[in-house]
Amino acid sequence: xxxxxxxxxxxxxxxxxxxxxxxxxxxxxxxxxxxxxxxxxxxxxxxxxxxxxxxxxxxxxxxxxxxxxxxxxxxxxxxxxxxxxxxxxxxxxxxxxxxxxxxxxxxxxxxxxxxxxxxxxxxxxxxxxxxxxxxxxxxxxxxxxxxxxxxxxxxxxxxxxxxxxxxxxxxxxxxxxxxxxxxxxxxxxxxxxxxxxxxxxxxxx
Numbered sequence: 081x082x083x084x085x086x087x088x089x090x091x092x093x094x095x096x097x098x099x100x101x102x103x104x105x106x107x108x109x110x111x112x113x114x115x116x117x118x119x120x121x122x123x124x125x126x127x128x129x130x131x132x133x134x135x136x137x138x139x140x141x142x143x144x145x146x147x148x149x150x151x152x153x154x155x156x157x158x159x160x161x162x163x164x165x166x167x168x169x170x171x172x173x174x175x176x177x178x179x180x181x182x183x184x185x186x187x188x189x190x191x192x193x194x195x196x197x198x199x200x201x202x203x204x205x206x207x208x209x210x211x212x213x214x215x216x217x218x219x220x221x222x223x224x225x226x227x228x229x230x231x232x233x234x235x236x237x238x239x240x241x242x243x244x245x246x247x248x249x250x251x252x253x254x255x256x257x258x259x260x261x262x263x264x265x266x267x268x269x270x271x272x273x274x275x276x277x278x279x280x281x282x283x284x285x
Contacts, residue, residue, distance in 0.1 A: 112141065114136045114138065117139075118277070134275075137154040157191060189215070192214060207228055246273055
């Protein structure tokens with residue numbers, strides 16, 4: 081009788097534990113350190129180009145089985161700087177213009193956001209990252225070539241990207257676009273601007 085009872089209890093325990101959902105211990109979240117992140121922008125026009133930097137407010141990266149699985153990134157649009165103009169007056173004039181309604185309207189839209197929807201592993205640390213970019217309240221899908229590696233025995237993730245293009249027209253930034261202003265000549269600004277992540281460090285939570 082005792083053997084039958086023991087067998088019955090064992091069977092109940094086995095069945096019960098079999099239906100407990102498994103927790104995925106291979107999914108790890110990393111919090112981005114904005115102080116160790118560097119994002120560079122490049123804007124071209126007929127007569128030359130300008131460049132500068134942009135900071136993150138916050139962000140998270142998700143790794144599954146040591147491969148990129150997801151992430152969200154919030155950009156501080158008020159942090160826009162210009163690096164190529166050394167004259168402080170011209171520098172500040174361009175920064176103010178970029179923050180104005182002609183470009184990013186940062187008073188109305190102080191942040192922009194990128195959310196990963198798909199990360200295709202291309203080999204080694206290379207990925208084709210697809211996600212939704214929201215600028216000025218408008219969301220469009222973009223693809224970013226990225227290199228993601230785990231360091232510090234899994235305690236940190238490092239990210240860099242190649243330069244990638246963003247079509248500003250998709251986000252209602254039409255200032256001096258040859259597609260919208262007739263006979264603009266050498267005052268035209270390219271519809272595409274470029275971004276590049278030269279450094280991004282995220283720490284394990």
